[in-house]
Amino acid sequence: MSDTVTLDLNAVKLLAEGALIEAGCNMANAEAIADVVWMAERDGCSSHGLFRIPGYVASLKSGKVNGKAKPKLERTAPSVLWVDGDGGYTPISHEAMQDDFIALVKAQGLALAAITNTYHFAALWPEVEMLSQHGLVAIACTSYKPVMAPHGGKEPLYGTNPLAFSWPREDGTLVTFDMATAAMARGDIQIRARDGRKLPDGFGVDKTGAPTNDPNAVLNGGAQLPFGGYKGSHLAMMVELLAGPLLGENLSLEAEETDEDGIGPARGGEFLLAFDPAKTRQSSPSGGNAERLFEAMLKQEGVRLPGEGRIRRRADVAENGVRIPKSLLEQIEV
Numbered sequence: 001m002s003d004t005v006t007l008d009l010n011a012v013k014l015l016a017e018g019a020l021i022e023a024g025c026n027m028a029n030a031e032a033i034a035d036v037v038w039m040a041e042r043d044g045c046s047s048h049g050l051f052r053i054p055g056y057v058a059s060l061k062s063g064k065v066n067g068k069a070k071p072k073l074e075r076t077a078p079s080v081l082w083v084d085g086d087g088g089y090t091p092i093s094h095e096a097m098q099d100d101f102i103a104l105v106k107a108q109g110l111a112l113a114a115i116t117n118t119y120h121f122a123a124l125w126p127e128v129e130m131l132s133q134h135g136l137v138a139i140a141c142t143s144y145k146p147v148m149a150p151h152g153g154k155e156p157l158y159g160t161n162p163l164a165f166s167w168p169r170e171d172g173t174l175v176t177f178d179m180a181t182a183a184m185a186r187g188d189i190q191i192r193a194r195d196g197r198k199l200p201d202g203f204g205v206d207k208t209g210a211p212t213n214d215p216n217a218v219l220n221g222g223a224q225l226p227f228g229g230y231k232g233s234h235l236a237m238m239v240e241l242l243a244g245p246l247l248g249e250n251l252s253l254e255a256e257e258t259d260e261d262g263i264g265p266a267r268g269g270e271f272l273l274a275f276d277p278a279k280t281r282q283s284s285p286s287g288g289n290a291e292r293l294f295e296a297m298l299k300q301e302g303v304r305l306p307g308e309g310r311i312r313r314r315a316d317v318a319e320n321g322v323r324i325p326k327s328l329l330e331q332i333e334v
């Protein structure tokens with residue numbers, strides 16, 4: 001990146017909030033979205049930071065996404081909290097459901113938050129980590145628009161379909177992974193296209209179905225590929241089913257069919273399942289053997305725990321600030 005500017009984290013939040021309010025959000029929605037954008041930049045996850053603001057703004061301005069969403073909650077079964085996101089971006093739903101959901105998981109031992117009628121445009125680790133900060137084990141997934149071919153195919157059918165998991169450790173820290181089931185998150189492919197960098201082998205095909213290393217060929221009529229061949233492909237299918245039909249929500253292919261403006265994310269659901277270890281581990285209340293696992297992993301040279309990369313990047317951002325292309329800043333400030 002040749003022409004860049006460096007911002008501090010406070011400026012990131014103000015910039016995001018300002019753009020979202022200007023695009024039609026009320027303060028509650030703007031703050032909730034700006035918080036996850038801020039968290040992404042704080043942890044060096046640029047593909048879900050300010051880079052996303054033009055997409056958020058475009059879908060607010062087109063009227064597709066409701067910037068004044070007031071999510072509604074309903075207990076549809078003893079362990080199911082159903083959330084109607086009121087057509088808004090997902091962070092306001094997370095905020096609205098957080099207290100009720102944590103109380104429900106602690107009362108029942110496990111519970112599902114069925115988040116519907118929403119637009120997910122962020123990373124998933126903020127929501128699973130929020131739950132693990134309250135001592136819960138959490139799993140989340142969501143689908144998107146068809147951009148990835150199933151294993152063996154060449155045409156987009158699945159979203160990049162991320163899956164996130166978080167585990168609370170005894171010392172209060174968390175072990176969290178959050179990964180696209182595509183070989184690479186779409187935002188990272190877009191960033192490579194913007195910066196003129198090629199893709200590794202096996203990440204995508206062009207519009208003829210031929211393997212390509214050109215991010216533009218994958219983005220314009222081609223298809224992304226799952227990680228790990230048919231195994232990643234099956235996980236992507238599971239995400240489609242859990243975040244879509246299980247919740248009465250769209251598949252990725254349906255999300256695209258009903259997408260009004262073709263920009264930003266499409267309407268869909270989020271599956272968020274959490275367990276309270278205090279209720280599930282009666283025979284061994286401490287759960288200390290999880291620590292044994294982590295210690296054994298770390299004894300092996302070359303192994304690190306997922307989530308540690310973000311903690312390291314967080315320290316770097318705290319010291320050096322957030323670097324973004326000047327062109328992105330100009331686009332957000334308009």
Ligand code: NDP
Nearest residue numbers: 120122123124160162177178179180185306307308309310
């Ligand atoms: P990465 O491939 O960068 O990382 C996946 C996970 O693996 C992370 O938890 C990461 O943790 C961990 N990890 C990476 N390298 C190592 C290593 N060497 N050893 C141990 N763990 C490691 O993520 P993706 O590109 O697949 O996804 C990026 C983001 O995109 C996710 O946050 C996802 O939620 C988001 N996304 C959102 C979508 C949406 O529709 N809302 C769609 C698709 C993706 P660490 O942080 O420690 O590096």
